[in-house]
Amino acid sequence: MKMQYHPDDATLLGFANATLERNFAVLVACHLRHCPRCRQRLRQAEQLGAELMQRLQPAEVSADCKQALFDRLDESTKLDPAERSATVTAQQHEPLIPALLQHWPEQDFDTVPWKRIAPGIQQHKIDLGSSNLSLLRIAPGTCMPSHGHEGSELTMILRGSYSDEIGRFQPGDVADLDDEIEHQPIADRDEPCICLVATDAPLRFNSWVPRLMQGLVFSFD
Amino acid sequence: MNEISSKLMDGIETQQDWSKVLDRIAAERDRQQFSALYDHFAPLLKSYLISRGAGAAIAEELLQETLLQVWHRAHQFNAQRGNAATWIYRVARNKYYDYLRHQRLADRPPPEPELSEPDSAPKAERELESELDGQLLNNTLQQLPSRQAQVLYMSYYQGKSHAEIAQSMEIPLGSVKSTLRLAFEKLRSCLGGAR
Ligand SMILES: [Zn+2]
Numbered sequence: 001m002k003m004q005y006h007p008d009d010a011t012l013l014g015f016a017n018a019t020l021e022r023n024f025a026v027l028v029a030c031h032l033r034h035c036p037r038c039r040q041r042l043r044q045a046e047q048l049g050a051e052l053m054q055r056l057q058p059a060e061v062s063a064d065c066k067q068a069l070f071d072r073l074d075e076s077t078k079l080d081p082a083e084r085s086a087t088v089t090a091q092q093h094e095p096l097i098p099a100l101l102q103h104w105p106e107q108d109f110d111t112v113p114w115k116r117i118a119p120g121i122q123q124h125k126i127d128l129g130s131s132n133l134s135l136l137r138i139a140p141g142t143c144m145p146s147h148g149h150e151g152s153e154l155t156m157i158l159r160g161s162y163s164d165e166i167g168r169f170q171p172g173d174v175a176d177l178d179d180e181i182e183h184q185p186i187a188d189r190d191e192p193c194i195c196l197v198a199t200d201a202p203l204r205f206n207s208w209v210p211r212l213m214q215g216l217v218f219s220f221d
Numbered sequence: 222m223n224e225i226s227s228k229l230m231d232g233i234e235t236q237q238d239w240s241k242v243l244d245r246i247a248a249e250r251d252r253q254q255f256s257a258l259y260d261h262f263a264p265l266l267k268s269y270l271i272s273r274g275a276g277a278a279i280a281e282e283l284l285q286e287t288l289l290q291v292w293h294r295a296h297q298f299n300a301q302r303g304n305a306a307t308w309i310y311r312v313a314r315n316k317y318y319d320y321l322r323h324q325r326l327a328d329r330p331p332p333e334p335e336l337s338e339p340d341s342a343p344k345a346e347r348e349l350e351s352e353l354d355g356q357l358l359n360n361t362l363q364q365l366p367s368r369q370a371q372v373l374y375m376s377y378y379q380g381k382s383h384a385e386i387a388q389s390m391e392i393p394l395g396s397v398k399s400t401l402r403l404a405f406e407k408l409r410s411c412l413g414g415a416r
Contacts, residue, residue: 009405010383010398018318018331019382025330032336041409043303043337048408050310051358052377058264059271062281066259069285073252073292096333130328151384152394178383178395200384 001034001105005166005173007154012038016045023131023198027154029096030104030196031174098126101196104158105171109135109194120187134197138162138187151200153177160193162186237261239305240298247295259288262306266313272378273317283320287313303337311337317380329382358411369404372397 007028014020015028032038100107112135114122120142124135135158138144155175162169164183169175177183187193242258245251263284270280290312298308314331321327365373371390375381383401387394 008398008402010401013376013401013405014383015332017376017380018314018329019376019380020329021382022328022330025332029332029336032332039336042332043307044409044412045405046311046332046337047304047307047353047412048358048405049314049377050304050307051353051355052373053265053269053310053313054306055359055362056265056268056272056378059267059277059280061263061267061284065263065281065285066256069259069288070252070256072285072289073255096330178393178398 001172003031003035003037003172003174005169005175006035006038007031007174008176009041011154011176012041013045016042016049021131021198021200022128023133024152024154026097026101026128026133027156027174027196027198030101031156031172033097034105034172098128100126104196107158109137109159112137132199136195136197138193138195140187140192141189143186144184151178153200154198156196158194158196160191161188162193162195163188239309240300243291243295243298243305243308244300246292247298255288255292258291262309263288266309269310269313269378270317273380275317275320279320283316284313286316290316329380352412354411358408361407361411365404365407369400369407372400373404373408376401 011020011024011028015025020028032042095102100112112124114124114135114137117123120139122137124137126133126135138160140160153175155169155177157169157171157173159171161171162185164175164185166175166183168188169185175183237257239258239261242254245254246258266284266287267277267280270283271277275283287309291309298305311331311334318327318329318331321329362370368390372386375386375389376383381389383394383397386397390397
């Protein structure tokens with residue numbers, strides 16, 4: 001996969017600093033899986049994070065803290081191997097990327113329970129708890145009204161392509177938009193465009209599609 | 222002086238090879254080495270955690286969790302894939318994220334280790350990561366324009382999102398991102414051959 005459009009460096013840096021809400025983090029992770037260029041930048045951002053940490057004024061640490069830690073070294077090493085591995089397992093997280101997106105380049109999106117939200121546009125919301133991530137399926141040739149963004153919006157193409165003022169976006173490409181950008185995407189004609197969209201949580205998302213469709217008379221349920 | 226340089230220590234610490242220390246901790250369960258590592262990193266980790274918003278007691282608890290994990294997983298550290306300080310920094314960042322999520326204060330996941338340390342990275346790419354010119358980085362940090370230093374400070378040390386930075390500096394989101402981008406570009410040039 002040869003990507004032409006990457007997340008902004010500021011977005012990668014935000015991911016490295018754990019400042020991206022879950023929906024943005026998931027989308028960026030889906031891109032990074034397949035983008036060595038951005039993985040290198042992420043590592044650089046993390047390396048700089050470690051350098052900056054080492055340049056902080058050291059804080060005063062209480063004397064008890066070290067003793068407490070060394071006491072815990074003893075305790076934990078007394079656990080038998082079975083118990084220890086149980087502890088480790090309990091600490092492991094569920095994967096950042098949800099199952100539906102784990103293998104997105106090969107994933108069959110036809111079986112997704114799509115909901116029609118406007119002519120030529122279907123949506124499937126991915127449940128991430130507090131933040132919003134949606135799949136959009138846009139019929140070939142569908143033209144969206146020009147729109148701006150109140151906050152941040154990240155879009156990644158999974159299938160097909162679309163074009164706007166910025167360029168032509170293909171699978172793996174990320175459009176990293178902020179409040180200064182207006183654009184008018186048009187799904188290319190050959191096949192439906194499926195994309196992953198993350199917007200600022202939680203309120204702005206609900207208005208995203210209506211805002212997108214501003215001036216058109218459709219009802220959204 | 223800018224927001225970052227006022228926080229910096231004077232001069233440069235003599236660089237100890239923490240990768241070797243981690244290797245000895247892994248191989249020999251060497252408590253003396255671990256003690257040295259604690260003495261260096263505990264005050265820095267506490268400082269980092271406090272700047273991210275942790276109270277002093279929580280910061281000490283989390284730095285213990287961090288270093289306990291370093292002790293138990295030292296064998297997983299691979300010096301070829303990155304440097305020891307970066308590895309420890311990631312553990313601390315992730316512990317703080319876990320704490321915030323557990324307390325339902327925020328849900329801002331850090332990158333998974335596989336994204337940070339891919340096996341498939343070409344060797345040349347990996348080597349770049351360890352080549353950091355510390356003096357050049359110090360100079361670059363000190364010469365950053367105030368606004369760039371401020372957004373870096375808020376992102377790295379305070380863990381603020383772009384939107385939160387925009388709000389607290391009263392500038393548009395797009396300016397936050399372009400300012401961060403510029404600052405990152407300058408700092409990246411301190412990493413050998415990073416372009
Ligand atoms: Zn990329």
